[in-house]
Amino acid sequence: MSHEASGEGSREGSGEPSGVPREEADRWQQVAPQSVTAERIAGWIFAAVVLVAGAVAILSFLLLSSPSPVLLGLVLAAYGLLAAVLIWAAHWHPALNYRHTFYQLSDAGFEIRRGILWRRRITVPHARVQHTDVAQGPLERSFDIGKLIVYTAGTQNASVELGGLAFTTACELRDALIGRREASDGV
Amino acid sequence: MASDEPSGAAEEKPRPEPPKIQLPETEPIFVARLVEAEGVEAQLVDAQLVDALQAPQWLHPSSILFELLSTLRQFVVAALLAVFMASSGNRYALFIATAGVAMTAARALLRFLTLRYQLLGGELRISDGLLFRRHRTVPAARIQNIDLLQNPLHHAFGVAEVRVETAGGSDLEAKLRVLSLADVARLRAAIFAAAPHAAPHAAPHAAPHAAAEGPSLSGGPSLSGGQPAGGSDLPAAPRAAAQDAHQPSSPAAAEPAAARRGAVAASPEWSYRIGSRRLILAGLLSNRGLLLIPLLIGVIFQFDLERQIDFQQVEQWLPRGLSVAETTVVTISAAVAVLVLLRMASAGWFVFRFHAYSLQRYGEDLRISCGLFTRVSATVPRHRIQFISVQQTLLGRIFGLATIRIETASGGGTKEEDAAETVARRWFVPVLKLSDAETILPELREGLVYQPAAICWRSTAPRAVRRLGGVAVLRALVIGCVGAALSWPWGGLVGLAVLPALLLFAVRYARSLEYARSGPMVFFRSGMVSRKTSLTFFDKVQTVAVLQSPFDRRWEMATLQVDTAAAGPAQHRIEMHYLPAAVAHAEATSIALHASQTPDALHVRPVAHYLSSSRRVPRDGRRGAGAAAELVDQ
Structure with a gap:
């Protein structure tokens, strides 16, 4: 699983999202690289908590019956599978996610692309x-x-989040978005 | 459409003076009559009333009754149950019921005694509560409309329920239950005097004219909803029906006031009515009667609980010794009878709710008023319309009828719907001939052109049929395997049997989705059996998204999603599947670009100001991105 995913990641690792016209591609920005480390730490903490709790449960299960x-x-x-998934999610997923998350501030608005398998490009007009x-x-x-978080008056995408930014x-x-919005408001 | 516009203009011209039957059913009449009843000079209304309302005002004393009734209505089932149990001698139930009613009555009385409203400093202030006082302030300038609701009981007391609507529907609206009609008139006049731009049609200009017309005017659906119910409504029905019959191709009747458009819009610039015959037809075609079934079950349950109706007794009523054929006939005719009854109930609901329906446009405001006993009048400012949907059921398509639903930004999906909400959004135009949509929609927004036949619709990618066909074959295969596993080997044939249906479904589905961008609008059409054609405007688009599943990527397709502030009664989202990926991205960029260039009325200005004032001067977005890039590079 991780092999397939990381293979795909390396193809996409150039920082050029697929499916967009070429002239647009070079304007896409990536989020801060240290966010991967932060995500990994969070993931490891989560994995450790879940795995320790699971181990305690299994041990008590063994002892009592x-x-x-x-x-x-x-x-x-099942425990092993859970551990594998959690460790993958803690260690490899953040990097993969990083390679598939882009944003840009264009004339059309604030745009975010993300998603490893299911991809999504969302544009919030200024x-x-x-x-x-x-x-x-x-x-x-600490990182x-x-x-x-950008809020719109919409319903499905009433708020659009982008984490891991410096x-x-x-x-x-944020200032650019608000400033641009104020400016365009006077049109 | 193109041919309708000139004809509409032609209708306006040959009527320099208002014909008798074209009644200007406007609220100035209403105000004038009420003011007359009070013996106050109409001209003096404005100035004096503003002063009068500066002191705190009470609700009408009958408020206690209506408050009580509205609370009790929420517990109607419990109340019925209590009555049943009490009637069978259960004193405990009787005690609880009495206590409940007494407490509710006390609450209603308390509310009446503590609630005060006043118009002070250009703000409508409402305060209530004894221990926990609540003060609500609504700036008069933000008040969009004062909607009224008057049922027969209200009418008997000469009062109405008042809903004060503000722009930006997420705000709490103020509700005054109930005010005497004279107080309503005073409140309206005072509010609109305090905020003249909020309702340019509020001043009683037409008073002398209206007074001259006399009581015969009462037939029309009053815009303020303070319309006497019952008998006086009747003249409106034949008139509307006659209009419907005489002008089948152009129901948009030009109102006399259109001639003097320059003046304050005291009369509608445009109006649309629905005749009773068409309402009944629409009712017969709709499934609205199904609503009765839960009600019926509830009633049966209640009776069963108390009277122990044994359903086996029903058998005794039926004739005995029937042959199979006879039983079949009886069953089928019973089913048909139930169906007919349900359809008739639907028709009844339509007439009850939409009797003497009229949709009128006063400048920028659209006003709906309808209802048989309970008259509802609601106002929708044109600029608040986010989303317009023309919808047809299968039966509607056969008869060429449609419904128009609209979405405003008032969060219709989350808020509990009351009658006014139902009428104003879900059943904006409950029934119309499909061709009439081309004349009605342009009235809903300046510069809107709606000609679905002339639009260059973009269908799904050509390969979508193949892709969906493949999915259909896969599904048939799975069904076949399951069938074969269940009963070897002939069960597998089920898969073969369902294959044509699945394939047909796939092809029709792929062809049913259509998307278009035309003028300042985005169109979307979907539905194989019932059709929904929806549109929204660039300035109402909130976000644009392009979604791609792994399968989409294999077929180089994508889904285009256009999000608006509407999530309510239209039950339709712009979500165009299976577009070629390049097209989806290009369309998304294009829509977002257009949306970025059009300001939106929905802004929550105070928040924005707060954030921007704490930061530095507004700046160009591209430079912002450049700065961001530098920081990332560090």
Whole structure:
């Protein structure tokens, strides 16, 4: 699974999203590289918590009842699978995700592309930005990254998030969006 | 459409003075009559009333009754149950019911005693509550309209329920239940005097004219909804029906006021009515009667609970010793009878709700008023329309009838719908001839041109049929395998049997999706059996998205999604599947570019100002991106 995914990632790793006209491609930006490390740490913490809890559950299950070897084997296999998925999600997924996340501020608006298998390009026109947030958690603060949240009056995409931006970049983007919006409001 | 516009203009010209039957059913009449009843000079209304309303005002004393009734209506099932149980001698139930009613009554009384409203400093202020006082302030300038609801009981008391609507529907609206009609007139006059631009048609200019017309005017659907119900409504019906019959191709009746358009729009510039015959036809074609089934089950359950109706007793009523053929006939005729009854119930609902329907345009406001006993009047400012959808059911397509639904930004999906909401959004135009849509839609927005036949529709990618066909074959294969597994080997033939149907479905589905961009609008059409044709405008587009699944990428296709602030009654989203990927991206960019260049009325300005004022001067977006790029490079 990870092999297939990382193979695809390396193809896309050039920073040029597929499916867009060539002249547009060079304007796409990637988020801050340190966000991958931050994501990995968060992922590892999550994986560790889940795996320790799972191990405790299995151990107590073993001690309290004496399950048949088949059942024990099934439980251990499930645990192993869970561990594999969590570790992949903690270690490889952030990098893959990083290679598939782009944004740009164009004339059309603020655009985000993301998605590894299911890809999505979303455009928020400048005049439609209702307000914006820049959010930072404790982990993000230590890596100096932040999440930009753009709110529109829409329904399906009432808020569009882009995490992993360098904090200053997030603030710059926010100012640019609000500024541009104010300017276009007078049209 | 092109031929309709000149004809509409021609209709306006030969009527320099209002003919008798073209009644200017406007609220100035309403105001004038009420003011007359009070013995106040119409001309003095404005100035004096603003002053009068500066002092806190009470609701009408009958508010207690209506407040009580509205609360009790929420507990109608419980109340019925209590009554049933009490009637069978259960004193405990009787006690609880009495206590419940007493507490509700006390609450209603308290509300009446504590609620005050006033118009002070250009703001409508409403406060209520005894221990927890609540003060609500609505700036008069932001008040879009004062909608009224008057049912027969309201009419008997000479009162109406008042809903104060503001722009930006997410705001809490103020509800005053209930005010006397005189107070309503005073409130309206005062609010619109405080904010003249909010309702240019509010001033009682037409008062003398209206007074001259006398009581015969009462037939028309009053815009303010404060329309006497019942008998006085009747004259409106034949007139509307006659109009419908005489001008089948152009129901948009030019109102006399169109001639003096320069003046304040005291009369509608355009109006559309629906005759009773068409309403009944629409009812017969709709499934609205199905709503009765849960109600019926509820009633049966209630009776069963108390009276222990044994359904086996029903058998005794049926004749015995029927042959199979006779039983079949009886069953089928019973089913037909039920179906007919349901359809008749549908027709009844349509007449009940939409009797004497009229849609009128006063400048920038669209006003709907309709209803048999409970008259509803609602106003939709044109600029608030986000999304327009022309919808046809299968039966509607056969009879050439359609429904127009609209979406405003008031979050119709989340808010509980009341009668006014239902009429104004979900059943904006409950029934129309499909061809009439071409004349109605242009009235819903300046410069809108709706000619579906002339639009250059973009269909799904040519290979979509092949792709969906492949999916159909796969599905048939899976069904065949399951069938074969269940009963070897002939069960597998099921897959073969369903294959043609699946293939047909695939082809029709691929062809049913159509997308177009024309003028300032985005069109989307979908549906194989019932058709929905929807449109939105560049200035109402909130976000544009292009989605690509792994399969989409293999076929070089994508889904184009256009999001608006509408998520309510139209139940239609612009989501064009199977577009060629390059087209989807190009369209997304193009729509976003257009949207970026058109300002939107939905902005929450205070928040934006707060954020921008804490930062530096507005700047060009491209430079912002450049700066961001530098930071990333570091």
